[in-house]
Amino acid sequence: MRPSNPAPEPAGVREFEAAARERLDPVHYDYFAGGAGDEITLRANESAFGRLALLPRVLRGVEKPELGITLPGGSASMPVLVAPTAFHCLADPEGERATARAAATTETIMIVSLASTVAVEDVAAAAPGARLWFQLFVQPDMAFTETLVRRAEAAGCGALVVTVDAPVFGTRGRDERNGFHDLPGGLRCENMRDGDRIRPIVFSPAISWDHIARLTEITSLPIVLKGVLHPSDARTALDHGVSALIVSNHGGRQLDTVPATVDVLPEIAAAVGGAAPVLLDGGVRRGTDVLKALALGASAVAVGRPVVWGLGADGERGAVRVLELLRAEVEEALALCGVASVHDLEPGMVRRLRRPW
Ligand SMILES: Cc1cc2nc3c(=O)[nH]c(=O)nc-3n(C[C@H](O)[C@H](O)[C@H](O)COP(=O)(O)O)c2cc1C
Numbered sequence: 001m002r003p004s005n006p007a008p009e010p011a012g013v014r015e016f017e018a019a020a021r022e023r024l025d026p027v028h029y030d031y032f033a034g035g036a037g038d039e040i041t042l043r044a045n046e047s048a049f050g051r052l053a054l055l056p057r058v059l060r061g062v063e064k065p066e067l068g069i070t071l072p073g074g075s076a077s078m079p080v081l082v083a084p085t086a087f088h089c090l091a092d093p094e095g096e097r098a099t100a101r102a103a104a105t106t107e108t109i110m111i112v113s114l115a116s117t118v119a120v121e122d123v124a125a126a127a128p129g130a131r132l133w134f135q136l137f138v139q140p141d142m143a144f145t146e147t148l149v150r151r152a153e154a155a156g157c158g159a160l161v162v163t164v165d166a167p168v169f170g171t172r173g174r175d176e177r178n179g180f181h182d183l184p185g186g187l188r189c190e191n192m193r194d195g196d197r198i199r200p201i202v203f204s205p206a207i208s209w210d211h212i213a214r215l216t217e218i219t220s221l222p223i224v225l226k227g228v229l230h231p232s233d234a235r236t237a238l239d240h241g242v243s244a245l246i247v248s249n250h251g252g253r254q255l256d257t258v259p260a261t262v263d264v265l266p267e268i269a270a271a272v273g274g275a276a277p278v279l280l281d282g283g284v285r286r287g288t289d290v291l292k293a294l295a296l297g298a299s300a301v302a303v304g305r306p307v308v309w310g311l312g313a314d315g316e317r318g319a320v321r322v323l324e325l326l327r328a329e330v331e332e333a334l335a336l337c338g339v340a341s342v343h344d345l346e347p348g349m350v351r352r353l354r355r356p357w
């Protein structure tokens, strides 16, 4: 008897999403996929890349392009990082352990969410050599926030990513309709453990620049501010000793109708003027998206849902495949653009289309 053909490997991030959707509980799929309000920003993040065209150069004699990058907080073998996303155990039983091993295999940086379902110490222990950063929603109880910072330091995290676009938690219609408000069966936000209890994550509108100043006093880790969309905030961040910025709208999950991240990137890059690296997340699904973001001023991008789709489709192996797919796509697009290194992309290589394709 002939063995049946194995299912073909997904050939792009969007196919991984379809494969993950098949396997995940529909309520959990919706949690991962969904956005705030009418999901206008969620859709805009992806479609904005579709309004940009790449303008390649020819005959530049480029051999294998150079993909590696160095950031305050560590280096990576490619300009694609793992954005912090919560609750990986909903996508795979190994959860964040699997993601961290995938990041270690692909030699890129994983930003571990405060809301991870595996404690940051256990994530680090599961993936020796993984390059981890720790994401924080500043908790108004600064003594507890400081405990979190010490834990991240002790676990070997290379940077603190402070998410500033969540003074309150954005309402996601899909979760409301599905009644998804709690983690199921024994899963917890393990970083919030405090003795015998698990604290709730507090989203506080009282958090201000003073808290960022305080963080820079209590840790020598580089502080990366995630969720900046206004050029004035980018400049204020630099005044507060922030080491890098992530232009992010939380994957369209917080304030709906804010612009697509790639559309505000040039303004933020201009405001920062090279004083600190600017990263971007939101809607990156192809290697060509990565090139566009880098050309418009990003030092690197991060991907949120794509890694979750890899994890949901095939655990650690799926997450590796997604990251390797993106690497291969970046490499091919650089070669086709005649660019020798991710550092050599420039705004002139991107054209804004009057009408989308
Ligand atoms: C399911 C999910 C959970 C997320 N959890 C967090 C989180 O815990 N902390 C955080 O700063 N951002 C969180 N984000 C936002 C991501 O870090 C990132 O900004 C966003 O996913 C990027 O968009 P993309 O999914 O289109 O790549 C989450 C996003 C998703 C989709």
Ligand SMILES: CC(C)CC(=O)C(=O)O
Binding pocket: 086, 115, 201, 250, 253
């Ligand atoms: C549970 C949340 C804290 C994670 C988050 O930021 C999100 O779902 O967008």
